[in-house]
Amino acid sequence: MYQAGDRNDRILLARVPGGVPVPEDFAYDVTAIPTPGPGQFVSRTIYLSLEPHYRMFMRPGQTAPHGLCAGDVMPGETVAQVMQSRHSDYRRGDFVLTRNGWQQFALSSGQDARKLDPAIAPISTALGVLGLPGLCGYAGLLYLGQPKPGETVVVSAATGAVGSTVGQVARMVSARAVGIAGSDEKCGYAVNDLGYTACLSHRSPQFLAELRSACPEGIDVYFDNTGGEVLSSALEQLAIHARVVLCGMAAAYSRQSMPPGPPLLAVIRARATLLGILAEDYLPYLPELIKVVGGWIRSGRFRYREDISEGLASAPTAFCRLLRGENFGKALVRIAPEHL
Numbered sequence: 241m242y243q244a245g246d247r248n249d250r251i252l253l254a255r256v257p258g259g260v261p262v263p264e265d266f267a268y269d270v271t272a273i274p275t276p277g278p279g280q281f282v283s284r285t286i287y288l289s290l291e292p293h294y295r296m297f298m299r300p301g302q303t304a305p306h307g308l309c310a311g312d313v314m315p316g317e318t319v320a321q322v323m324q325s326r327h328s329d330y331r332r333g334d335f336v337l338t339r340n341g342w343q344q345f346a347l348s349s350g351q352d353a354r355k356l357d358p359a360i361a362p363i364s365t366a367l368g369v370l371g372l373p374g375l376c377g378y379a380g381l382l383y384l385g386q387p388k389p390g391e392t393v394v395v396s397a398a399t400g401a402v403g404s405t406v407g408q409v410a411r412m413v414s415a416r417a418v419g420i421a422g423s424d425e426k427c428g429y430a431v432n433d434l435g436y437t438a439c440l441s442h443r444s445p446q447f448l449a450e451l452r453s454a455c456p457e458g459i460d461v462y463f464d465n466t467g468g469e470v471l472s473s474a475l476e477q478l479a480i481h482a483r484v485v486l487c488g489m490a491a492a493y494s495r496q497s498m499p500p501g502p503p504l505l506a507v508i509r510a511r512a513t514l515l516g517i518l519a520e521d522y523l524p525y526l527p528e529l530i531k532v533v534g535g536w537i538r539s540g541r542f543r544y545r546e547d548i549s550e551g552l553a554s555a556p557t558a559f560c561r562l563l564r565g566e567n568f569g570k571a572l573v574r575i576a577p578e579h580l
């Protein structure tokens with residue numbers, strides 16, 4: 241049992257990174273565990289989610305609420321357990337989704353917190369396939385991409401939390417799922433474990449030709465998680481009346497400025513529709529995601545993979561790996577055991 245005032249280890253942003261972050265951009269710091277006031281609870285962090293787009297918040301000149309300055313505790317979604325509560329809706333022992341950031345303990349007013357039911361699926365999934373990344377993949381594909389049976393759905397970063405949801409939901413609605421990923425190992429997992437019809441490495445010298453031959457009738461729905469060259473190549477293969485869902489730009493987050501735009505003539509030629517998605521706008525669909533995909537997970541029809549680093553001190557290195565595209569599965573840090 242912890243005592244209020246005990247040690248709370250935290251990781252801060254030490255300086256604005258120059259390009260792809262390095263561990264020296266972060267600093268370790270220790271403070272006291274806070275004491276909850278009326279209407280608050282304190283929770284211990286169990287899993288910390290690492291999100292590639294947080295790199296964008298570290299750019300010089302970024303302002304609140306998202307901008308990060310040297311000395312700020314690194315923010316992040318977490319799965320935590322309530323340790324002491326003066327909030328009527330939360331009791332000691334409850335598992336919760338919170339935004340504790342890169343630290344062992346944090347206070348919450350309950351705003352933005354959500355109780356988790358460990359009977360639905362492992363609690364870590366609330367940060368991945370049953371959380372905002374999964375919501376983006378699920379709602380973005382079904383409600384924006386609107387795939388029809390037999391159509392070809394292509395997704396980049398195909399084995400991550402977003403991409404693996406897109407690929408498997410495409411399969412569930414009888415579309416042809418074609419993945420794009422960064423290594424042969426990821427592509428093998430995409431086909432053998434996730435059920436993609438094919439998966440192509442964007443690092444292959446023949447990538448463009450391989451994409452064309454994997455999509456002989458063109459791409460009906462392209463779900464983009466990376467931007468850059470991969471997006472440009474996919475746009476060149478669009479089928480008539482294709483839908484393109486723009487979800488993330490993993491290839492650009494560490495750049496000082498956004499890369500030049502993709503080839504829009506290809507969009508005109510295909511009379512395609514481009515749609516941007518922010519997971520937060522789809523929160524009303526979260527119960528549907530948890531019910532539908534949670535059911536598929538329990539029945540073994542839906543697979544997911546987590547890339548878990550051990551201990552708070554590993555967070556900077558794990559974040560840097562994620563920004564180099566070296567994670568394989570949802571990037572998490574285990575800060576503490578689920579059960580004490």
Ligand SMILES: NC(=O)c1ccc[n+]([C@@H]2O[C@H](COP(=O)([O-])OP(=O)(O)OC[C@H]3O[C@@H](n4cnc5c(N)ncnc54)[C@H](OP(=O)(O)O)[C@@H]3O)[C@@H](O)[C@H]2O)c1
Pocket residue numbers: 291292293372373376396397398399400401402403420421422423426465466486487488489490491492517518519520562563564565566567568569570571
């Ligand atoms: N719009 C929203 O509301 C929302 C919500 C959640 C996530 N997202 C976005 O969705 C995308 C996928 O998120 P995720 O959490 O599932 O992450 P993830 O796919 O587990 O990790 C990011 C992946 O991007 C790929 N990548 C391609 N080019 C890269 C480069 N130059 N540098 C680094 N990585 C590169 C890598 O996969 P490969 O090795 O396979 O290429 C890497 O593993 C991200 O862009 C994220 O920001 C958007």
